[in-house]
Amino acid sequence: MKLGMIGLGRMGANMAQRLLRGGHAVVGFDPRAEARAALQEQGAETADSLAALLAKLAPPRVLWLMVPAGEITDTTLEALLPLLQVGDTLVDGGNSRYLDSQRRAATFVEHGIEYVDCGTSGGVWGLAEGYSLMIGGAEAAVERLRPLFECLAPAPGRGWGRVGPVGAGHFAKMIHNGIEYGLMQAYAEGFSILHHKQEFDLDLQQLAEIWSHGSVVHSWLLELTAKALAEHPDMHDIAPYVADSGEGRWTVDEAIALGVPAPVITHALIARLRSRDAESFADRLLAALRNQFGGHEVRKG
The missing domain is CATH 1.10.1040.10 (N-(1-d-carboxylethyl)-l-norvaline Dehydrogenase; domain 2)
Structure with missing residues (x-):
């Protein structure tokens, strides 16, 4: 499946890389030339405009947004709407508010365009470890995108799922x-x-390390606490x-x-x-x- 990725900040670029490693074709767009160049070095195609991005994708097209929540998401979607056609699918993988996702979805569905909201967790570690994906949208649309979700998740059958209709993913x-x-x-x-x-x-780092094995308060956040304490023992520089x-x-x-x-x-x-x-x-x-x-x-x- 060939995917258009919009927004090549750290998380968007890492997700694109994970898809590339999984054998998926990716065309990336970001207004910053340096971000596009960095993705090209990973083996992806890029485009210097939304129109150019869409021209490189065969219909029905799938576009994945990884841009900051709020006004920039609305601005990007407004620019995309006249360029899309019936049967295309939009995935918002950012941290949009679920009410905004429901509002946006209603607009795109009126034009025959599927809208999927995907709550994405994993941060900078997602490239190596995989992402936790909470997905909202029509069942058929989510199923069509299954290969992408399976590739991005920690494992094909683990760490992702459709949790409900549009809005449910970002709510979760x-x-x-x-x-x-x-x-x-x-x-x-x-x-x-x-x-x-x-x-x-x-020794706080020692305690964090001890608690990271066998303790009931063990978690990935605790492992990151140990890492942070190793790098900044007294936190004086933060x-x-x-x-x-x-x-x-x-x-x-x-x-x-x-x-x-x-x-x-x-x-x-x-x-x-x-x-x-x-x-x-x-x-x-x-x-x-x-x-x-x-x-x-x-x-x-």
Whole structure:
């Protein structure tokens, strides 16, 4: 199956490479010439425009988007729509919000174009280890794309599946990332407590390695924790600033809308927001209030 890949950032390029290694033909497009050149070195064809990309694919065409969620996805899809024809299939493998995927799918289905949303997990390790794929879309459309999913997944029968209609794939990935927030926060807090117990002079990387074998808290994230601690034992060279790409917020929004308590994921999100406030007005006001009612000392800053 010959696939058009749109978006050759690190993850898109790695997915294209994995497909190439699996014997699939790939034509890649990215507005950056250097990204196209890098993919060409891996043996793929490239195109310097969306129109040129489509011209290199025989109908019915399959196009896989790996672009950032939000406006750039909408802009790309708007540019693609007049170039597509009945029977073509679009796969959004980025981190789009499921509501956006449902909205977009409705537009493309009106034009006879299949729309599949694919929540994709695996990060920079997916090229070697395979990707976890949560897929939403019509059963027949997903089945047609089976060879691609089987190639990208860790194994043909493992790590991927159709989880429901359009929107379900990105919804599942959204919750997956919300869970990830909570897991990461738990590891971070636990290792922070270990770090502050100075009387034992604990080797945190050693503990992470020990827990990575036979422990009930073993996970791939713990293995990555051990790797991070080996590279940055004291974390002095890393700023305490944690970004978020949106999925945690959407997960908390959904929990509130459904009336489902999710305190761990919510706290993990708030902890990330808190990490960015180096000049916290709230903390300054708290100190001032303690001084007002109890005469407690206020540190000048």
